Amino acid sequence: MLPPADAFLPELQFQTSRSSGPGGQNVNKVESRVELRFHIGNSQLLSDEQKQTLLAKLASKLTTEGELLLTAQEDRSQLRNRETVVQKFYDTLRKALHKPKARKATKPSKGAVRQRLESKKKHGEKKASRGKLDF
Numbered sequence: 001m002l003p004p005a006d007a008f009l010p011e012l013q014f015q016t017s018r019s020s021g022p023g024g025q026n027v028n029k030v031e032s033r034v035e036l037r038f039h040i041g042n043s044q045l046l047s048d049e050q051k052q053t054l055l056a057k058l059a060s061k062l063t064t065e066g067e068l069l070l071t072a073q074e075d076r077s078q079l080r081n082r083e084t085v086v087q088k089f090y091d092t093l094r095k096a097l098h099k100p101k102a103r104k105a106t107k108p109s110k111g112a113v114r115q116r117l118e119s120k121k122k123h124g125e126k127k128a129s130r131g132k133l134d135f
Helices: 005-011 025-029 048-057 078-099 111-129
Strands: 012-017 032-041 067-073
Touching: 005 012, 005 032, 005 048, 012 078, 032 078, 048 078, 067 078
Parallel strands: none
Antiparallel strands: 012 032, 032 067
C-alpha cells in the first residue's frame, strides 16, 4: 500500500530550468520546466521490499546514484508543471508497485466441448458433401 502523494513531498527535490515547450518569448525568460528527483534508497516512506521492486522496475528512469528523475514542461506555468510532475511521479510509483492478480487456469465445460466438436463435425460433413459428382 502506497502512502498519499503529499506524504512524499518532503523527500522530493525540485529543480527548475527554462523550458523548450510552448510560450513564445516567455520560454526565453521564465524557468517553467520542473525536474523532480527522488532518491529511492533514502526514502523513509517505502519498505525495503518496495525499494527493491522500484529499483528493478524503474532501472531505465534512474540516475547512477539511484534517483528517479522525472520532468514536466508541458505548461507555461511553473506551478502547473510542478503539479504535473508530482502526479506523474505518484502514477509511476503506483504502476511500478502494482502486483497483477495471479491467473487461474480454467477448463471449458463439458457442454462447451461437446458443442464445439458437434460444430466441427457438421462443418466437416458439409465440406465432404461438396465432392465431385459421379455420373
